[in-house]
Amino acid sequence: SQQGEEDPQALSIQEGENATMNCSYKTSINNLQWYRQNSGRGLVHLILIRSNEREKHSGRLRVTLDTSKKSSSLLITASRAADTASYFCATDAGGYSTLTFGKGTMLLVSP
Amino acid sequence: NAGVTQTPKFQVLKTGQSMTLQCAQDMNHNSMYWYRQDPGMGLRLIYYSASEGTTDKGEVPNGYNVSRLNKREFSLRLESAAPSQTSVYFCASTTDRAGGGYTFGSGTRLTVV
Numbered sequence: 346s347q348q349g350e351e352d353p354q355a356l357s358i359q360e361g362e363n364a365t366m367n368c369s370y371k372t373s374i375n376n377l378q379w380y381r382q383n384s385g386r387g388l389v390h391l392i393l394i395r396s397n398e399r400e401k402h403s404g405r406l407r408v409t410l411d412t413s414k415k416s417s418s419l420l421i422t423a424s425r426a427a428d429t430a431s432y433f434c435a436t437d438a439g440g441y442s443t444l445t446f447g448k449g450t451m452l453l454v455s456p
Numbered sequence: 457n458a459g460v461t462q463t464p465k466f467q468v469l470k471t472g473q474s475m476t477l478q479c480a481q482d483m484n485h486n487s488m489y490w491y492r493q494d495p496g497m498g499l500r501l502i503y504y505s506a507s508e509g510t511t512d513k514g515e516v517p518n519g520y521n522v523s524r525l526n527k528r529e530f531s532l533r534l535e536s537a538a539p540s541q542t543s544v545y546f547c548a549s550t551t552d553r554a555g556g557g558y559t560f561g562s563g564t565r566l567t568v569v
Contacts, residue, residue, distance in 0.1 A: 390557035
C-alpha cells in the first residue's frame with residue numbers, strides 16, 4: 346500500500362525555473378525522505394526531514410513538512426537540465442517499520 | 457567504496473525457471489531490503505532483513521524467498537518465475553532501520569516470458 350502520494354505526476358519546466366513537488370501521506374511518521382531516480386538507475390537519497398522539523402535545506406533543495414496536514418514539499422531552485430529525473434517521497438513510520446514510497450513525480454527540465 | 461552491488465543487471469527467464477538475485481553492500485550496514493519497481497506503481501517492499509540472521513516479509517512477498525547470508529549479502533530467490541514477476545528489482549541498505557536514508561543498488565531488470 347502506498348503511504349506517500351506525490352503531486353504532480355509530471356512536471357515540465359525551463360532551466361532556471363523553480364520546481365515544486367508535493368507529497369501527502371496517511372499515517373503518523375518518524376521522518377520523511379526524498380529520493381531522486383535518473384532513468385534506468387537506482388534511487389539516490391536527497392534529504393531527510395524528521396517529524397519535529399518544519400523546514401530543511403540542502404544546496405538548491407528546500408523541504409518543508411506539515412505534520413498537521415500530513416504533507417511535504419520539495420523545492421528545487423534554479424533548476425538545471427541535469428535535475429531531470431523522477432522524484433520520490435518515502436515515509437518512515439518509526440519503530441520497526443520500513444520506508445514506504447510514493448509513485449513519484451517525473452521532472453523534465455528543458456535547456 | 458562500491459556501496460550496494462547487484463548482480464545480474466539484466467536477466468530473461470522462462471516461466472517456471474528459478475534464479476537468485478544477488479546483493480552485497482560494503483558499508484557495514486545492518487539493514488537490507490529488496491524492492492520491486494513497476495511502471496506507475498512506485499517501489500514496493502518484497503522482503504527485508506533488519507540485521508544478520510533475521511528476515512521479514514514486506515508488502516509483496518509471494519513467490520519470493522530471501523537469505524541473509526552474512527552482514528554483507530542479502531539474496532532474493534524466485535523459485536518458479538511467473539510473468540507477473542517481470543519488474544526491476546532494487547536492493548537497498550541502511551545503517552539503522554530507525555531513521556536513516558537508504559543506499560540503493562543500480563537494479564536488476566528481470567523479464568519473465
